[in-house]
Amino acid sequence: LNLSIFELLPHGAQVIVGTPGRIIDLIDRGNLELADVKYVVLDEADTMLDMGFIDDVEYILRTVSPEKQISLFSATMPEEITRLAYRYMDNPETVLVDSDEPSVETLDQYYTVVEQTDKLEALIDILKSEKPASTIVFCATKHQAHKLAQELYRRFYNARSLHGDLSQNQRDHVMSLFRAKKIDILVATNLASRGIDIPHVDCIINYDVPKQALLYFHRVGRTARAGGSGSSITLVSSFEVQDFLKIKKLTSADIKPLHKDADVQALQRLPHQVICPSYEPRSRHRRYGSFKEWQRGRWQN
Structure with missing residues (x-):
């Protein structure tokens, strides 16, 4: 219009x-x-x-x-x-299509096990050791993306945030800087997981494990585009094990441990049936026969 x-x-x-x-x-x-x-x-x-x-x-x-x-x-x-x-919608019909998993030939995928409170330092360690030239760090919330970008900038990293609380002009400005390689680290919500084609992105870091597996594919698909190479690293906390294992089950790629034996042993030690408040709505949704029944139960419990 x-x-x-x-x-x-x-x-x-x-x-x-x-x-x-x-x-x-x-x-x-x-x-x-x-x-x-x-x-x-x-x-x-x-x-x-x-x-x-x-x-x-x-x-x-x-x-x-x-x-x-x-x-x-x-x-x-x-x-x-x-x-x-x-x-x-009246009795909506659900149609599911195949996931658009990115090519695995040129994308190296890794994970590392770290507690939520230690993720910032783990991210800093990754940036220091891997030294990616252009990175997108994905966060679960707009507030977290904003605060993390501020903290990285405070530590002298050339980082900016991209999320839905920014105006359209602000989002366009940040993206133009990132495309022009004037920003090294883009800290973003899932807003940046689709519709963005920037060939020079060489590393994706999932600061939070996405709660839906398809989001993982969208995120890591921002690198290794058009035949190029790239890598992705996912930080997995004890509360995110279930979501991460769902992703590993659905992907045909080998998501390798970043620290080999240490991460493998850490993942095996973590309980695979972690109960976390953020998971509760989904378990309730499964327990009731319909969304409306779930909604009524939500307010009663």
Whole structure:
């Protein structure tokens, strides 16, 4: 959507494609009426969630005809996206496609076992020993990405953060600096795990193990692109063992221990059925027959 939309909309349109913010702007101006819309497509819903657009999406859906058909495309299905689907879709059908696992021939994948409280020092050790020229460090939350980038910068690393709390102009500025090799370390949320093609990235570090295996493939796929080589290193804490083992089970690649015998023994010593508060919603979801039953149980427990 651009300024020419004001000239086109009075004559009607069959298809409208736009960002949530731009569409809401046109709705509020009275230039866009969606009451008769029959089909709504939400692309990369999990990315919009990570960027903080989920409330905007719900606002738009409330303005569309109740008879609409919704198609929701998402690489992962976090709890908020599942809730959105059941709120606005009638008996949604789920279609799963194959994961887009990156080529394993030119990508060396490693893991190292480290407690959560020791991850910062482990990251510093990796940066010192591996000396990657261009690195993306993935974090689980926007707050963590921001704080980690600040800490790395305080330790004289050329690092910047990329996450959904930044404005579009700020995100574009950070990405332009990273593309131009004026930033050595990009500390990012999953916002940077797709749609970014920067050939010179030679190392991916998973500061947190992604809770969904497909996110791992998206993350490490930011390196070793177009036939180039690269490496990925995942920091695994005791609370992340289950998620990491799911990834190892699904990938055809050999995720090797960074410190060989030490990491192998450490992983074997860790309990593989760790109970952690962050896992609780998923276990409840499995226990109930439907999302609505799970939601009722969530508030009762």
